Amino acid sequence: MGDVLTGVWTDLVGQEKAVGVLRRAVESQPGRFSHTMSHAWLVTGPPGSGRSNAAKAFAAALQCDNHGCGQCNACRTSLSGAHPDVTLVRTETLSIGVDEVRELVRRAALNPVHGRHQVVVIEDADRITERGADALLKAIEEPAPKTVWLLCAPTPDDVIVTIRSRCRRLHLATPRDEAVADLLVRRDGIAPQVAAEAARAGQGHIGRARRLAWDEEARARRDAIGDLPTRLRSLGDCLRAAEDLVNQAGEEAAAATTEVDAAERAELEKALGFGSSGARPRNAQAAIRDLERQQSARLKRLQRDALDRVLTELTAYYRDVLAIQIGAVRPEEENALRGARLVNAGWSASLHRVADSHSPEHTVATIDAILDARQSLERGVTAVLVMETLLIAMTGADRARW
Ligand SMILES: [Zn+2]
Known part of the structure; x- marks a missing residue:
């Protein structure tokens, strides 16, 4: 299996099957589309499985004279986003609207500069709006001969049905x-x-x-989450911890965006003609407000992502607890095939303490509460309230005691 992952495919670990499909498509008939090649692909897979990397590797292989050698100029520029016939769409905002899609459709119809393909990679196709999808539909149904659309999303269900029904699907596995x-x-x-x-x-x-x-800080934050289940002893603990988690997620998001925000602002002001003559063009205020709105949406999304990671860690923690409680843990030292391996083997002492002091029913209820919290965050319920509710549920209180 190892020899599948060479050239541009090298880092797509755990995706040998999907890579095989893509390689066959690339190698099928140069310049022509056949049953193995398609003008529109939908690449799905869980977060972190490498959807956009797979799409970029595919784009590179389509542009490369050697089907994705990984060494040539076409490969390198396709992967870095500098290839003139590869458009990488990576949105930080919450949606991809009709104007943006129309611009992509226009680009996709251009003749490739280097004569092979015109490839458009949309990393977050799940964020295309209904009107955007309408604009995209025709381009996918009647594509220019050399155009290839590569759409990425977590699952097919995340993409508007008219679009996904016209795409060839490729699913990435969770890598081992x-x-x-x-x-x-x-x-x-x-x-x-x-x-x-x-x-x-x-x-x-x-x-x-x-x-x-x-990143040591990331490890420290994760360890702090692992401490939560044994640390919360009172209602006050829960309220404080909830506030801390939300603040920390906000700081993480701000750290990731402050620089980009400033750069975008400077670029926009330059484009609007600020600074040179001192005159403010008429549409400047609207454009700046628009940018500020997008930046604030991005900040909120990153903060939500950070909280979502906390929930993922807690889910794994309680899954480990449940495995201990029902005696389903696979022995660490052996190559045993039966039982679950602890995700958080390093937190063994804490896991056992929680497993001993609660019932499996409580663990299952806690996992349900984490899922509820995730849904509440998605619905836009105030983050502090969501986390407070969850942490209180985690303690299994008996609130009368407090
Ligand atoms: Zn190459």
């Missing part, structure tokens, strides 16, 4: 921990032991695993 660990060692030079722990804690999310391997 061992494959992620190997990648961290090989590509990022992480020590094997650290890589193995980070891969396990990352739960199949390659970017998350990499972050945990590199």
Whole structure:
């Protein structure tokens, strides 16, 4: 299986099957579309499985004279986003609207500069609005001969039905921990032991695993989440911890956006002609308000993502607790095939304490409460309120006691 992942495909660990499909499509008939090739693809897979990397590798292979050697100029520029015939759409905002889609459709219809394909990769096709989808539909139904659309989304259900029904689907698997660990060692030079722990804690999310391997602060934040279930002893603890989690998510989001925000603002002001003559063009205020709205939406989304990671960690924690409670844990030292492996083996003492002090029913109820919290956040319920409710449920209180 190892020889499938060479050239541009090298880092798509755990995706040998999908890569095989893409390679056959690339190699099928150069310049012509056949039953293995299609003008529109929908690449789905869980977060962190490498959807956009798979799409970019596919784009590179389509532009490369050697089907994705990974070395040539076409490969390198396709992967970096600098290839003139590869458009990478990576939106930070909450939706991709009709104007943006129309512009993409226009670009997709252009003749490729280098004569092979005109490829458009949309990383978050699930954010295309209904009107945007209408604009895209015709382009996908009657594509220009050399155009290839590569749409990425978590699941097919996330994409508007008229679009997904016209795409060839490709699903990526959740990569196994061992494959992620190997990648961290090989590509990022992480020590094997650290890589193995980070891969396990990352739960199949390659970017998350990499972050945990590199970033001490990320590890510390994760450890703090692991402490929560044993640390909350009073209503006051829960309220304080909820506030801390929400503030921390806000700080994380701000740290990730402050610089980009300023750069975007400066670029817009320059484009609007600020600074040179001192005159303010008429539409300047509207354009700036528009940018500010998008930036604030991005900040909110990143904050929600950070809280969502907290929920993912807690889900894994209580799944481990449940495995202990029902005696389904696979022995660490053996190559046993039966039972579940603990995601958080490093927190063994804390897991056992919680497992001993609560019933399996309470654990199941807690996992349900985490799912409820996730849905509430998606519905836009105030974050602090959601986290307070969850943390209180986690303690299993008996609120009369407090
Ligand atoms: Zn190449």
